[in-house]
Amino acid sequence: MEPTLLKRAEELLKQEFGFRWKEIVQTLGTMELTSCAGKDLTSFMAFPERAQGGNHMWRGNCAPQVVQKILSFVLECLPRRKKEDFLFLDPMCGSGTSKDVADKMGLSCIQYDLNPNLRQGKGGWNALKDEVEDRADLVFLHPPYHSIIRYSGEMWGSAHPDDLSRCESYWEFIEKLNFVVRKMFLSLRNGGFLAVLVGDIRQNGIFHSIADDIMTIGQMKSWIVKGQFHCKSARKQYTGRYPFIPITTEHLLLFQKENSIQIPFSYRKHGTFCVLEQDSNAMTWYVLICTVMEEQGGNATFQELYEALADHPKARGKRHYRERIRGCIYEHRSSFQKDSHGRYYLIYR
Numbered sequence: 001m002e003p004t005l006l007k008r009a010e011e012l013l014k015q016e017f018g019f020r021w022k023e024i025v026q027t028l029g030t031m032e033l034t035s036c037a038g039k040d041l042t043s044f045m046a047f048p049e050r051a052q053g054g055n056h057m058w059r060g061n062c063a064p065q066v067v068q069k070i071l072s073f074v075l076e077c078l079p080r081r082k083k084e085d086f087l088f089l090d091p092m093c094g095s096g097t098s099k100d101v102a103d104k105m106g107l108s109c110i111q112y113d114l115n116p117n118l119r120q121g122k123g124g125w126n127a128l129k130d131e132v133e134d135r136a137d138l139v140f141l142h143p144p145y146h147s148i149i150r151y152s153g154e155m156w157g158s159a160h161p162d163d164l165s166r167c168e169s170y171w172e173f174i175e176k177l178n179f180v181v182r183k184m185f186l187s188l189r190n191g192g193f194l195a196v197l198v199g200d201i202r203q204n205g206i207f208h209s210i211a212d213d214i215m216t217i218g219q220m221k222s223w224i225v226k227g228q229f230h231c232k233s234a235r236k237q238y239t240g241r242y243p244f245i246p247i248t249t250e251h252l253l254l255f256q257k258e259n260s261i262q263i264p265f266s267y268r269k270h271g272t273f274c275v276l277e278q279d280s281n282a283m284t285w286y287v288l289i290c291t292v293m294e295e296q297g298g299n300a301t302f303q304e305l306y307e308a309l310a311d312h313p314k315a316r317g318k319r320h321y322r323e324r325i326r327g328c329i330y331e332h333r334s335s336f337q338k339d340s341h342g343r344y345y346l347i348y349r
């Protein structure tokens with residue numbers, strides 16, 4: 001769309017609606033994605049205007065509408081559960097958004113947090129050590145985003161070793177979070193739901209998707225993407241040398257306990273594959289030779305390749321591995337160019 005047209009629209013909207021113009025446009029612009037087929041909960045959520053509840057000054061708070069929409073959906077899924085028997089639990093409640101929403105909807109809500117000075121709920125409750133004494137129909141788990149915002153020692157009290165925002169490494173955080181996911185899921189009533197709200201992070205230039213790295217448990221009902229508005233990081237100017245993709249979404253994963261005895265799960269497997277020391281049937285000789293050449297500047301002699309690959313599992317114990325290397329280069333002649341000194345150069349087309 002032409003920038004002049006957009007500018008004109010912006011000016012007209014500002015004249016008409018003042019400072020609220022942007023929220024109005026964002027709401028209109030996301031409406032087609034946030035409501036569909038007569039439903040007002042879809043796999044995309046966007047709340048440019050935060051409703052009342054919790055504390056918007058509490059860093060990492062979530063919009064009350066997220067809680068309200070998930071609660072309404074779960075109530076719809078459990079028509080036989082009487083409203084007065086329904087129990088909602090938030091084990092990392094922060095500023096108390098969950099209870100404020102539940103109160104408005106006339107539902108019982110129990111809140112815990114490691115923070116000993118909670119506005120409402122059980123403070124000083126440690127998700128890694130303490131018992132979940134309440135079996136709920138819905139658990140809403142909104143953990144820290146690794147160490148992006150440090151809670152103990154910065155938002156409340158002094159640094160606590162079991163604060164999930166104070167893990168030494170990202171993978172220690174994921175391991176602890178997976179423990180909490182299992183614990184909270186097991187604590188659900190049969191048929192209950194676990195909703196986990198997590199974000200993607202980038203620290204020291206390294207991107208991690210928490211949603212993609214945590215375990216799944218029970219029956220996955222939905223993976224909802226949530227647009228983020230009014231984010232502190234959106235106002236920051238980045239001067240790094242490398243291009244990067246700013247994070248403007250979060251993820252809400254919804255799991256149901258359809259069977260309380262047989263519980264399906266899946267874990268992410270992570271590690272490092274060393275091309276020079278390990279083999280895989282997905283890696284051919286051709287790929288291995290190209291990789292070795294790239295490592296040494298895009299060229300190699302036969303002798304250099306023999307030496308680099310003599311101990312590789314593809315070559316180890318094989319009398320004819322040198323012939324295999326030469327054969328591979330001849331088979332892929334068009335990918336390599338030989339100079340008058342017998343050095344082969346990788347050709348990129």
Ligand SMILES: C[S@@+](CC[C@H](N)C(=O)[O-])C[C@H]1O[C@@H](n2cnc3c(N)ncnc32)[C@H](O)[C@@H]1O
Binds near residue numbers: 063113126163
């Ligand atoms: C992202 S905030 C939750 C925000 C909340 N949904 C809101 O709207 O205000 C995460 C919370 O997890 C709490 N937390 C961190 N580690 C914990 C642990 N081991 N046990 C219980 N709560 C913990 C922090 O104190 C923090 O309040």
